[in-house]
Amino acid sequence: MSVPSQTPAAAGPTGVWLVGARGSVATTTIAGCAALAAGLLPPTGLVTETPPFARSGLPALSSLVFGGHDTADGPLTKRAEQLAAQGVLPHWLPAAVHGELTAADSRVRPGGPQPGDDRGPEELITAFATDIREFVHSTGVARTVVVNVASTEPAPGSGEWPASSLYAAAALRVGCAYVNFTPSTGLRHPQLAAAARDSGLPYTGRDGKTGQTLLRSVLAPMFGQRALTVRAWSGTNLLGGGDGASLADPAAAAAKNAGKERVLVDNLGALPAGEVHIDDVPALGDWKTAWDHVAFDGFLGTRMVLQTIWQGCDSALAAPLVLDLARLLARAHEVGLTGPRPELGFYFKDPDGDSASLSEQYAALLAFAERLGESR
Amino acid sequence: MSVPSQTPAAAGPTGVWLVGARGSVATTTIAGCAALAAGLLPPTGLVTETPPFARSGLPALSSLVFGGHDTADGPLTKRAEQLAAQGVLPHWLPAAVHGELTAADSRVRPGGPQPGDDRGPEELITAFATDIREFVHSTGVARTVVVNVASTEPAPGSGEWPASSLYAAAALRVGCAYVNFTPSTGLRHPQLAAAARDSGLPYTGRDGKTGQTLLRSVLAPMFGQRALTVRAWSGTNLLGGGDGASLADPAAAAAKNAGKERVLVDNLGALPAGEVHIDDVPALGDWKTAWDHVAFDGFLGTRMVLQTIWQGCDSALAAPLVLDLARLLARAHEVGLTGPRPELGFYFKDPDGDSASLSEQYAALLAFAERLGESR
């Protein structure tokens, strides 16, 4: 099902700058990339390692160089060991990729603003941009993709600068492609609209589609295609990692739920009744469970029900998509594509263009893969 | 989501000859068609009543005339009351469509062969063809579609003529389009291959996709598109109606399971581990429950699980598809299309052409709808 990466080595290494570089997703991304580059594990979950992407000119996994911002201390090696203890990473992996984790760790810079930090937005943007620029120079990467994988923020008040937008502004300033893998604001800040448009950079988002919403994006079209009437679509998510804690904040959950609802609206034509809950269950660690209950009407109004239970590991679902997006956007940057990339809706709850069924999004992704290859 | 049937009345009524005309599916089909034609209920579940089919020239629901074969006695009105008592039909419906049920009932002829019947295949085909021909003459229908909705047969031994193939042969002989909604052999009998090919008739099958397999045809592609490795796909079906009883026979279940497996093979590239059980649970009546358990590997080999529980009413899931297929094949016959119709794979577990994801099948169906309209 997968092929070795046949892309010709791009001119030198490619940078991946992770906002939230010491979180579970980032740690899994860095450790996993190293494991795959070394051939220690097959590239399960990595769409860009399947045959349709073999001629797209994507940077090789072995050419990716990681750095990033984080407000947390503590070495990536320790974080990886914690993830291994939970079963998120194979227990032997932290030791096997110790060198790569240590190297990436040395390129993580303090994020912000931390409590007590009284720098204003412009100062912070400048500081973040300086960090990224230094990374680019010191590593000699040909180009860098900034990827936001930090905890979800509460929706900002009017006129406020959420941290995610400060990092996004820094990315633009340094000339980096940008991916927002979270529901946070990022580049979609009113004061960044013009800069994004004029940047000549490709960017994409928002909010990676890794579990319940992924399922919804294949099930909702089925109801429509079969002319079945969805009466109510209800769901509960249990998750325990940092994401569980941050989404237990209703303000943060609101942004996430908007994306979940968008998938139903876009595929069913209207938002059905039903609520979505996100519960913080620390005992689950990085594992998440999503239960969905769909009450629908069939022929002659008969009442029917579909229920789904999705039990997955949050970081392991997200990390390969982060690698996919970094590679795709790096290549898009290389071949001169700019602006929002609706072709990457396959990866997002709240994509840049029209939302659609997963199969339509997959078709668009394959077309994009071909286009990237033709530009070679 | 649906529009009134805007098709111009075809020249006269269209016949629908149901093999298994007194079963749950047939009764629901006849009663439901009458209810919809009278505007008593919205056409939920009827794909051919959605906008893309408005200009396909399909026969109006009010123009369909039902007859058929059955080995069972007993009026359709009584069968409809039993279904209403189970909640399959609205409790007021049998009374509301009593006239249409009685009329259809008068056009049901004894099926066969019954125990003790010593007629050979040729005699039986002739008798069945005579019944259908008489129906055509007496009702004045412009054309007739024969639809097999009888209980699933055990797979026939080599050289045997299963009943489903006798009815299919009779359909060919009278010049009727043919739909096999069951896993039985029907037209796919070696001794009917040449006659089917030379008949100049359109036909399609096999085995309506109404629940577990419908779900599988949208979920299996998701795993492939996301490069997730399915390790095992297991399932259990509980159902109680006549279908439950006939599928409790392992020989009959074998045919059904072959179709279920085909969907996985065609969408995953190989058959994963895992079994499928079909249990007869009379207490469930016409309601069926399908539990599926999919063990899959994500990034770095993390073990994840998706489970689905589908609770539906078998006849209410099947009946609108029977109406869709009868209308589509009647129109195909009218515009001169012949042979197997792979464009109708959307409806089947074991379609005539390549199997595919439901979304690809839906796209093919929409293209077919357009083609039918252009032929007007």
Next chain:
Amino acid sequence: MSVPSQTPAAAGPTGVWLVGARGSVATTTIAGCAALAAGLLPPTGLVTETPPFARSGLPALSSLVFGGHDTADGPLTKRAEQLAAQGVLPHWLPAAVHGELTAADSRVRPGGPQPGDDRGPEELITAFATDIREFVHSTGVARTVVVNVASTEPAPGSGEWPASSLYAAAALRVGCAYVNFTPSTGLRHPQLAAAARDSGLPYTGRDGKTGQTLLRSVLAPMFGQRALTVRAWSGTNLLGGGDGASLADPAAAAAKNAGKERVLVDNLGALPAGEVHIDDVPALGDWKTAWDHVAFDGFLGTRMVLQTIWQGCDSALAAPLVLDLARLLARAHEVGLTGPRPELGFYFKDPDGDSASLSEQYAALLAFAERLGESR
């Protein structure tokens, strides 16, 4: 599994005064009692019709006379038809028990306070007591049990008189045994404590245990008995009837959730992590679905999960318990038992005495049944 009611007819009829007499639970209770008394259906779900209660001296179902308060208009016969259309009652039942429903309906008096009603607590209690007294006189019942089956109230502010407590006060004043089947305050109002204690009446509550909590009261003990450590117990309830709407109010849900939590605390020794959601899903009507997810640790800390899905009809789960409780409390009153009845914890989320496992509660109920019989 059940026996005909062998209780000797008590001296004359017994009154059942339902607070919320036109709701789904009350309607199902009245219609169901009539159906069972007439032998139209077996007494499924009625614990007091099982053999251990045959010699308890309970009033016969045929001797129960219903009346009550409700703020809603509209005849019980119409409400019964609505329930039958939803499948809560057999569709033929409303017609079969039309007489009994009409008779009960004639004994329903306006509840309160309605918006704009400026009567104070004392006036309302007096008015309610007058209604009940009139019912007692006009029907000639030997004694009456008042049962609160009204929608759940928000928890009252300090010093406030919630409606449920006004009705409970009226019950005391007229000398009626009292059952609180809801999470509302009822007799557990500080200003009623002395009156309840001195009343010489039996009473019981609170909050009928009909679904998720019933399950929890058998599953939680299992974890304890097997020394398995529950890490988190999470749950979501979807329900659509009036209860769904009233419990969508967080203040009303708070009372209900307290009872649910109590079962876990009492059986596990401490409240595990995990939340409980109650969603109003009107499409479900009177049907409710409860999903529970229990994350627990086994030997050597292995992580395991139990999930349960309960799909039941709220009124059909509650109504037989209402009949059980009315009969048991009428008999307790007859034989001179007074005060709170912890022996009835089998029926409640938040019982009068110590909570316990369902099996312990069942044993206590059987002992109570015997005691009632001995008093004969």
Next chain:
Amino acid sequence: MSVPSQTPAAAGPTGVWLVGARGSVATTTIAGCAALAAGLLPPTGLVTETPPFARSGLPALSSLVFGGHDTADGPLTKRAEQLAAQGVLPHWLPAAVHGELTAADSRVRPGGPQPGDDRGPEELITAFATDIREFVHSTGVARTVVVNVASTEPAPGSGEWPASSLYAAAALRVGCAYVNFTPSTGLRHPQLAAAARDSGLPYTGRDGKTGQTLLRSVLAPMFGQRALTVRAWSGTNLLGGGDGASLADPAAAAAKNAGKERVLVDNLGALPAGEVHIDDVPALGDWKTAWDHVAFDGFLGTRMVLQTIWQGCDSALAAPLVLDLARLLARAHEVGLTGPRPELGFYFKDPDGDSASLSEQYAALLAFAERLGESR
């Protein structure tokens, strides 16, 4: 919830002879006992470490000495590493208890009969007895409990000696208490009845209750107590370890299913409709998933459904029960109790005495714990 083992050290060590000593259950038992004795992990799942057993005089975990028979080669240390890789044991545990595993491994003797072994029953019994006797002498244990944890056998033909009965005969001959944790025949062989009766030894079985049946033994009583009518109880088990493979043999599954059915019959009064499937799903390894679907009737015949999904680790569910049983039977032997021990029905699908609800079985176990203490 648990207390340190306060039992006074019995006079010297106690032997535990495991039939199937290199299987997953045995390995987890030995490794887990060592981990608990060393205080490395809390005694989750070990009922005999809860307060009610503190004064029962049970042998301390640290005093248990393991040996056994197995037809497989290969060191226990390697088997433990395999289990750790699957997440059954903590990944650090095999190294931490390497010494104990190696010591136990040195006491494992070849089981039989292997293919090509032409020894008759008497010779085999003698050989097995010699092995056990040698273990007793070399370790100086005061007494030994033989526990069958080998793969389930097909039901033997009439007159045949299944291997499990040969081992049981050897246990009797050496004077060891005996536990049959599997559905195999063991001591319940017609030719062993007299010897067992006259042995003066305590013994117990059959078929440990670790998942689906454990749940059934708490849920089935609930339906009975609430007078709800179970219409059908269906279930599917997916499991992948050696047990999955051996139970895929219908003859072996038959014995297991008989136990599962017994729990329903004993608690519901009759066997409801519904089948049980056991599927071998190697991808699940030692993890098992059990789905149960209970269709039941409530008040007025309303149709309701309960579904449960149990996801557990087979060996981690079984191992603490094995330790419990070995300790309880060793103590029973010490205080002179003989014959079958119906008090241990808590642990078995097919216990020696009447089956019952789990709560009744737990009460019987607590009474037994007290009795063992009084005999001190």
